[in-house]
Amino acid sequence: MLEKIFKLKEHGTTVKTEVVAGATTFMTMAYIIFVQPAILSQCGMDFNAVMVATCLASALACFAMALLANYPIALAPAMGHNVYFAFVACPMIAAMMGENAAVKPWQVALGAIFISGVVFIGFSFLGIREKIIKAVPPSLRHAIAVGIGLMIALVGFEWSGITTANPSIYISMGKLNSAPVLLSLFGLAVISVLLVLGVRGAILIGIAAGTMAGLIFGLVKYQGIASPVPSLAPTFFQLSFKGALSLGFLELIFVFFFLDLFDTIGTLIGVGEKAGFIKDDHLPRAQQALLSDATATVAGSLLGTSTVTSYVESAAGVSQGGRTGLTNVVTGLLMLVAVFFKPLVAMIGSGCQTAEGVYLYPVVAPALIVVGCMMMSCVKKIPWDDYAEAIPAFLTIAVMPFCGFSITEGIAFGFISYALLKTVAGKSREVHPLIYIFAGLFILRYILTA
Numbered sequence: 001m002l003e004k005i006f007k008l009k010e011h012g013t014t015v016k017t018e019v020v021a022g023a024t025t026f027m028t029m030a031y032i033i034f035v036q037p038a039i040l041s042q043c044g045m046d047f048n049a050v051m052v053a054t055c056l057a058s059a060l061a062c063f064a065m066a067l068l069a070n071y072p073i074a075l076a077p078a079m080g081h082n083v084y085f086a087f088v089a090c091p092m093i094a095a096m097m098g099e100n101a102a103v104k105p106w107q108v109a110l111g112a113i114f115i116s117g118v119v120f121i122g123f124s125f126l127g128i129r130e131k132i133i134k135a136v137p138p139s140l141r142h143a144i145a146v147g148i149g150l151m152i153a154l155v156g157f158e159w160s161g162i163t164t165a166n167p168s169i170y171i172s173m174g175k176l177n178s179a180p181v182l183l184s185l186f187g188l189a190v191i192s193v194l195l196v197l198g199v200r201g202a203i204l205i206g207i208a209a210g211t212m213a214g215l216i217f218g219l220v221k222y223q224g225i226a227s228p229v230p231s232l233a234p235t236f237f238q239l240s241f242k243g244a245l246s247l248g249f250l251e252l253i254f255v256f257f258f259l260d261l262f263d264t265i266g267t268l269i270g271v272g273e274k275a276g277f278i279k280d281d282h283l284p285r286a287q288q289a290l291l292s293d294a295t296a297t298v299a300g301s302l303l304g305t306s307t308v309t310s311y312v313e314s315a316a317g318v319s320q321g322g323r324t325g326l327t328n329v330v331t332g333l334l335m336l337v338a339v340f341f342k343p344l345v346a347m348i349g350s351g352c353q354t355a356e357g358v359y360l361y362p363v364v365a366p367a368l369i370v371v372g373c374m375m376m377s378c379v380k381k382i383p384w385d386d387y388a389e390a391i392p393a394f395l396t397i398a399v400m401p402f403c404g405f406s407i408t409e410g411i412a413f414g415f416i417s418y419a420l421l422k423t424v425a426g427k428s429r430e431v432h433p434l435i436y437i438f439a440g441l442f443i444l445r446y447i448l449t450a
Contacts, residue, residue, distance in 0.1 A: 006070055006324040013323045018072075020201040021322025022330025025074050027207045028367050029313040029331075030345055032058070032076045033338055036305060039082045043090035043106045045304070048230030053303040055339045056232070061296030061308050062332030066325030069288035073271055073314045074331045075296050080406060081259055081307040085109055089252055093243075103240040109252065110301045111244030116257035117297030117307075123261075124291040133265055133283055135432035140414045141269050141278065142378040143393035147400035147410045148270040148312045149375020154401045156368030159361040160184030161354070180352055180362040183210060183219050187366035195370070203320055203367045210363040211348050219352050219362060224343035235304020258445065259408055260307050264293045266407035267310040273378055275318045312407070316367055319374045388425045392418035412442040 002008065002015060037050035054077055061075035089112070093105035123129050136144075157163035161181040164174035174181055191206030199205065214220030244253065268289055272278045283289070293310055300308035317327050338345045351359040382393045396414030403409050419439040422431045 002326060005067075006326045008324060008326065011323040013321055015326065017200065017321040018324060018326035019330050020204055021072060021317035021320040022327040023334065024201070024204045024207075024320045024367070025072070025311075025314055025317030025322070025327065026331045026334040027204060027348065028316040028364055028371070029074060029076055029311050030338070030348060031351075031361060031364065032079070033335075033342075033345060035079070036077045036082055039086050040106070040306065043086040043109075044104055045106050046234035049232050049234040049236070050305055051342070052230050052232045052339055053235050053300070053305040055335045057296065057300035057303050057305050057308050059332040059335040060299050061292065062328040062335065064292040064295055065289060065310075066328035066332070068292050069285045070325040071277070071285070071289055072275070072317050072322035072324060072327030073268065073289065074311045074317070074328055075293060075308055076311050076335075077300060077305045078260075078263060078307050078309040078311075080404070081256070081263075081309070084255070084259070085113075085306040089255075093252075097243070103243050107238050107240040108243035108246075109306075110239035110304065111241045112252040113256050113307055114239055114241070114298055114301035115244055116253050116260060117294055117301060119253070119257055120260060120294035120297060121291065124287055124294050127287060129261065129265065129290045130283075130286040132261075132434055132438070133269060133286055134281060135434040136265075136269060137389075137418065137430075137432075137435075138281065139382050139389040139393045140396055140411075140418060141273055142381045143396035143414060144266050144400075144407070144411065145270040145273040145375055145378040146382075147397040148266065148315070148407065149372045149378075150397060151372075151401040151405055151407070152312055152315065152368050152375065153372025155405065156365045156370075156372060159351070159368065160188075160365035161358075161360045161362065164358075178354070179217065179219055180354065180360040183214055183217070183362040184360075184365045186210065186213055187363065188369055191366055191370050201320060203316055203370060206370075207348070207363060207367055210366065214363055220347055223347050226340055226344070227342045229339050232303065237302055238304060239301055256307055258441075260293075260297060260309055262408040262411050263406075264290065264310050266411050267312055267314070270312065270375070270407075271310075271314050271318055274315055274375055275323060313368075313371075315375055316371045319371055388418075388421040388427065391421060412445075415439040416442055 036054045037047040040050045041047040058076040065071055065073055089109045090105040093108045161174040163171050166172035187206050187210035190209045191202050194202035211220055272283050296308040351361040353359055384390045392414045395417050396410045399413045400410035415435055416439045419436050
């Protein structure tokens with residue numbers, strides 16, 4: 001039955017490989033189960049309800065991607081989008097509505113996300129987003145994959161404590177003799193050695209080894225196995241359509257839509273390049289993949305969480321051999337299980353606090369560093385001797401990790417510079433019209449949000 005649904009042999013994979021890949025993806029993205037409610041609770045949302053909404057929305061989205069598109073690309077509430085939701089959108093809404101408003105700011109923000117998701121679904125049926133993917137030149141597609149890799153790796157270095165904040169030079173080496181860093185280095189060594197030896201499931205084994213070592217040395221705290229499932233009622237269907245459609249909040253709908261559009265496209269291109277899904281400048285079943293993503297955003301807003309989108313951490317599962325939707329089914333099931341086994345998931349996915357008050361995630365950080373390394377292979381496919389191709393590719397790569405961990409910003413700089421330099425070089429015919437259109441829209445966005 002699994003073979004018939006997911007075509008495992010056709011994709012050169014097995015049930016065992018897909019299960020390991022799905023578990024690996026889950027481990028590397030499980031942090032969102034606790035980070036999401038921590039962020040959204042800052043704008044008045046119920047912590048436990050958001051946690052349940054995050055798990056349910058992620059699971060439904062993973063199942064949709066698995067069954068509609070048969071891709072191992074997991075989905076969950078997007079980092080960055082949640083920060084914008086809680087610390088930009090909600091305060092702006094509160095300021096415009098006043099203290100005596102009938103609805104809360106976060107309800108209006110959820111309404112804006114719902115509407116942006118509906119628009120996203122419309123774009124999916126019209127095929128506009130697939131045309132955007134096809135319009136992206138090969139050099140920028142490869143650059144997006146590399147940029148995502150660097151972004152993932154930098155997150156891993158920061159979460160491990162190997163990289164730390166420095167007021168003079170922004171970042172510097174952390175304390176290598178501190179317990180969290182040593183645990184991260186141990187996990188990194190285990191994963192690296194297992195990869196060199198060709199051991200399947202190296203990343204998952206490394207995470208398990210890091211968890212055990214963390215328990216032994218007190219960095220990972222045993223919190224139990226299972227717990228009662230919290231109520232979803234405080235956020236379920238609590239969005240406000242009327243508030244979101246007010247003239248003053250149309251900008252929010254546009255911003256949520258724009259971020260979701262290009263984060264999704266960037267992730268599909270980056271992970272698709274790494275997995276070998278893109279053939280002849282075309283991503284098969286792109287419409288189904290994009291529809292899954294858009295539907296997930298709508299479902300997430302109804303359940304009570306911010307924009308749900310494709311996750312770059314899916315590269316971890318792909319690196320472990322995941323090639324079909326069965327990987328996503330496993331990830332989705334583990335998301336559902338997490339609702340019942342919150343303490344167990346918290347033991348692995350939650351962080352530990354340093355003396356300086358910084359939260360580190362030494363168990364999962366090594367996996368992100370290694371995945372970043374694996375994404376680097378696409379860099380050799382960029383024509384570095386052609387500056388009209390190389391500079392936009394480099395900007396795409398560099399901006400993603402160094403300008404707010406944003407796939408969208410990397411794509412923006414890539415599109416704008418590609419359109420400009422190709423035109424200057426007299427090669428404007430090589431540029432798809434959509435690149436010019438979106439380069440202009442990106443420039444307009446920067447002007448309006450300056």
